[in-house]
Amino acid sequence: MGTNKQSFSAPRGMRDFYPEDMPLRNAVFAAWHTAAGQHGFQQYDACVVETLDLLKKKSGDEIIGQIYDFTDKSDRELALRPEMTPSLARMVAARQNALRFPLKWYSIVQCFRYERMSKGRKREHFQLNLDIIGENSVLAEVEVISAATRALESLGLGPDDFCVHVSSRALLTDLLLKLDIPADHHPATFLALDKLGKISKEATSELLLTSGLDRSHVESVLSLLAIKSLDEANNILGAPTPASMRLSDFFQFMESYGLSDRVAFDISIVRGLAYYTGIVFEAFDRSKELRAIFGGGRYDNLLGDIGGNPAGGVGLGFGDVVLAELLTNKNSSIGVPNTADTGVGYMSEEQKPAAISLSLSLRQENILVDLALHPEKAKTFFSRADRSGFQQAIFIGPDDVASGTVRVKNLKTGEQQQMDLA
């Protein structure tokens, strides 16, 4: 036929999920749903296709360059969403007068980014989004992080496996002002600092110089990265600022939540997205080999930026790709294969009606039944049943129909039991 193997592949960076890939994904989604629900979040969703205009208004420059955009047959400019926050902001703004605040919403959605392929990156991933909008209390930050750590815990990942690194853009702003770096240089400084770890210190310096900082300011900025605690930050500031006091409250709440062993102050956390204004955080595996497990922070202008009434909030995004790597590295056996409980087979067409009626009764009792679609030899049926991972197998021959009973074989223990065919 002259076809090439190529045509059987998914587009580059996009994933297929074969049946053996689903149990892990389903276990992750279930952990996300449960943790979000336990924390009182309500589920919402929006279509993966968004208007390009909205994404341009809301997303940072870095993301705009990575958007899958296209025009539809009416020349509408559309795009596959790179993140959920713009859609969330749009939906909330559309009903801002009718909704009750603070609002706690979550979604599990697919997002797309066109970027170079590397370990832990695909061009699409699934993502849990937790957002609390219209709430100033730092308990909002605490609750989204608590929900995310609860999801990790239910997947078997505890304080030995990951740590949430926490800082604050407001604190960093205080520190930059203390260093006499004017406010209009701050956005570029944030972006450059966010790149550290991905690019070298030299490259970061270069970025800061290009953004207009002079060499001595660049050195002061990089010196901030030596700050190891909130106390050290307060020492530089002279006295605690509202931003540093808020961070201190945050860590105290985390302690009352019993989560102190899962958080650490880390001045290098800045986040790439433009819209964060307060506390920011990223969770990493303890050996820091992988990309961030989840991340988020406080934004003050979520709705204002797209034309709604200004309302602040806290958001958290938690992807499935790094999490799956973490679980794999840990040899986790999360996820139960989604095979049928019971296989039903039969020797010839004569026993088919009995096999059908037995299958219907079992299904009526909510048992997952794989009914053979054609007759087989007993040997063929049982070897197929063994490979399929069924819990039990029932094979109906002529004698069984005559006697009105059939043997149920437990495929795990090999035990056999007689069962009434009716």
Added chain:
Amino acid sequence: MGTNKQSFSAPRGMRDFYPEDMPLRNAVFAAWHTAAGQHGFQQYDACVVETLDLLKKKSGDEIIGQIYDFTDKSDRELALRPEMTPSLARMVAARQNALRFPLKWYSIVQCFRYERMSKGRKREHFQLNLDIIGENSVLAEVEVISAATRALESLGLGPDDFCVHVSSRALLTDLLLKLDIPADHHPATFLALDKLGKISKEATSELLLTSGLDRSHVESVLSLLAIKSLDEANNILGAPTPASMRLSDFFQFMESYGLSDRVAFDISIVRGLAYYTGIVFEAFDRSKELRAIFGGGRYDNLLGDIGGNPAGGVGLGFGDVVLAELLTNKNSSIGVPNTADTGVGYMSEEQKPAAISLSLSLRQENILVDLALHPEKAKTFFSRADRSGFQQAIFIGPDDVASGTVRVKNLKTGEQQQMDLA
């Protein structure tokens, strides 16, 4: 601010799901998952973005004109899938030597079609796909329909609500040959007949004439639509053909499944997609006011068409939009609101630690807890709790912390119970 309302809308034809829209959708998805699992289907998935090339190979002409296609930043030709079957064929072909047949797979996926907006149509929808590949027995057709009717049943929709209309392209082929209509006119004839019901009989005649049939043949084709039973078809054919015997077997099996009251022979069912070759079916509401609830049929060349080894099978697609209309028309109260079980509030910052520790204990017991993020007056808290749909509400004041007990108010009955704060 001069922003227009426009920017708060989803793209045309795309849906937002607010928290109040999720319970129905989740109930439908759960019914699909359960019915598929009970019938021994295994879940799979593929990315909504496919290569345009694959879709061109597999989909009929009608669909190609409705595809959302685009090029990525490397000039790859991609598209949002209009249906799942091409992706399924691709995935199976890629592992054809390793997979065991017959295979029974299902997926719940989003599909996109750019078409004129009308009742029951969006430009995206979610869809259950059931496929059995590598099986010739008509029991394959029976099992996919049984799974779909089981899903409807669990949503409260029975024989009074819908009927599966069934015919066969192979039978229609026999009839057309009997009328001396050459085989190369059959594909165009199928497409024209599929349009009946959407367009007038006159317009259908016109289509048939344009496709090259002469006027007397057009009249014979349209006369076939008067056939009301399999017996009448057999009378025209002179004797039962393999195709009519297969249909007869199908109806017999449906009877042994107890589903006779949910199926009917209907010669007008043809299906629009090019790849069907045998039995085809579409389920409609009894008053036939809505579009098809689900549809599908047998295809013989699913894998061969895209370059794999030929293998036949049966597929069924079941969308969420018409189903939701049907449930709404029936005033169905399917779906439980996804609100928290318990709201926890407190009068001042002093009671916050007690509220936190109580919430953590409740969550540990898998209770869904909405913890207030800031202090409120009792009246504000209880009025908010009433509107939120919580089952119960707990408000902590200074006296409660002092006494170590707190009142739990059941919001449905108004009953109050004392509870230990520790």
